[in-house]
Each structure stands twice: as structure tokens, then as C-alpha cells.
Amino acid sequence: MKLLLRHDVCATDTEDGMVLLDEASGRYWQLNNTATFILRALLGGSAPDDSAHRLREVHPHLSAERAANDVAALITALSDARLVVPK
Known part of the structure; x- marks a missing residue:
């Protein structure tokens, strides 16, 4: 699932993330x-599995399962909060 921020959601970078x-x-x-990092990958057009793979490139200590679960959990949390919509 590729994502977009909802039209009335603003993103601002911070020292510790966004x-x-x-x-x-x-x-x-x-x-x-x-x-x-995950959200930027998804907003940039990466599919969840590609985003998990990219996450493992940056954090090689993560297992494939953990990376996939982290991506899925973020998608669920952002979707439940109605901050993102499918692209």
C-alpha cells in the first residue's frame, strides 16, 4: 500500500524525526x-515490503520479520489516526 498524507495534514521535520x-x-x-524513515519511503512510492527492505539496509540488526512488522504497525497507526490515505 503506497500512501499519501491527507490533504489537511502537515509534516514538519524535527531534530528527532517528524x-x-x-x-x-x-x-x-x-x-x-x-x-x-519508513513514512518517507512510503510517501515516496515504496511498497511496504520495499520499505521494510530499505529499513533493514539502514538497520542491519533488524530481522526481516521485525522490519515488516514495524512498517505494518506504522501504516496501521497512521491509517487509524486518519493521517494517510492510499495512493
């Missing part, structure tokens, strides 16, 4: 560096 602001609700979410 902050997402839902302008409709006023709520914001802070992403750590790993979540930011």
Missing part, C-alpha cells in the same frame, strides 16, 4: 527517526 499536524482536529503526532 511531527504530523492534523489541521482539521488540531491534533499532532511525533514520529521518531525510524518512523520518519
Whole structure:
């Protein structure tokens, strides 16, 4: 699943990752560096399995299963918060 940020969600880089602001609700979410890396890959057009592979290239200590689970968990969390939509 390739993703887009919802049209009323703004992303701002921080020293430790990224902050997402839902302008409709006023709520914001802070992403750590790993979540930011995954989100950038997904927003750039990478499929989840490709994003997990890219994550393992940066963090070779991660197992393939753990990387895939981390990507899936982020997609679920962002989707449940209604911050992203399928591309």
C-alpha cells in the first residue's frame, strides 16, 4: 500500500524525526527517526515490503520479520489516526 498524507495534514521535520499536524482536529503526532524513515519511503512510492527492505539496509540488526512488522504497525497507526490515505 503506497500512501499519501491527507490533504489537511502537515509534516514538519524535527531534530528527532517528524511531527504530523492534523489541521482539521488540531491534533499532532511525533514520529521518531525510524518512523520518519519508513513514512518517507512510503510517501515516496515504496511498497511496504520495499520499505521494510530499505529499513533493514539502514538497520542491519533488524530481522526481516521485525522490519515488516514495524512498517505494518506504522501504516496501521497512521491509517487509524486518519493521517494517510492510499495512493
